Amino acid sequence: MTKNFPASDPGSRPGIQCELLFVSSGSAGGDLLLPGGQGTEMKECTKCHVVKGLEEFSQLKKSADGLRPECRHCRHVEYIANRDRYSEYHKARYEANKEERKKQSAQWVKDNPERASETRKKYYAANSEKIKERAARWYAENKERAAQRGKKYREDNREECAERAARWLAAHPEKVAEYSAQYRRANPDKRRETIARYYTENKDKVLGSNARYRAENPEKRRETTAKYRSENPDKAARNRVLRRTRLQQACVPWADQEAISEIYKLRDKLTTELGVPHHVDHIVPLKSKLVCGLHVHNNLQVIPAVDNMKKHNGFSCE
């Protein structure tokens, strides 16, 4: 095969034809002694016959001067012209020495971890689409094995996986809300169980945060109560009667009405001056398992609404 050098090559002689061989071997071109003491720093290419600096020739250990006879440019031109044959040749050589090559590669990766990581990154950046496609295909064809691998990985790297999951959850609040809602809809019984368990294990916390929410959102609370009453008129009526009865039973003729009204005034004063809702609370609840408190001034105290709601005995005398 013959080929003209591109005219743009500054080192080439126009018109010289260069024989391109598939595998170059054999003796090196002779070193050229040039005037001016440059001596062995120059060498003539056996293909294009241009005299070039030694850095223009790649290494060939078995040759006399340790360099290839043809220059890098000629080699490149030849490689481009015979790319497919080179590729086949290298593939065949690789197949013939597969195991040995693999061992060598593994050793190299072990000896050069940083360079290996860099190479891997570069390869991934250049071929990410191809790699993703290949991985997706593998997963689709090996679902069982993929699941097993995933399980084993999670077992072996518990902490790392937990951290990664936490990071993902924090970064995707909308998706989390969506998935949670889906799960709740699909598993209503589980949800009830979870809520019940959480309540028993964290009673104080739940009562506290519920009370805080009610105290901070009085309109919401009124809405909810109104909704409950309109949806459960029977229960609402019964509760009303119970509450009235309880209060009637707790009221005694000897109660100091004036002292009681002073306490209610104090509640209004604190609510206005502090800007925080306060309730009049029965120290001993009107309804309790052991004793029933009375609606008398020394069983009354003024406390922030949030604390009263936390008591959860369901009754405050407002």
Ligand SMILES: [Zn+2]
């Ligand atoms: Zn050349």
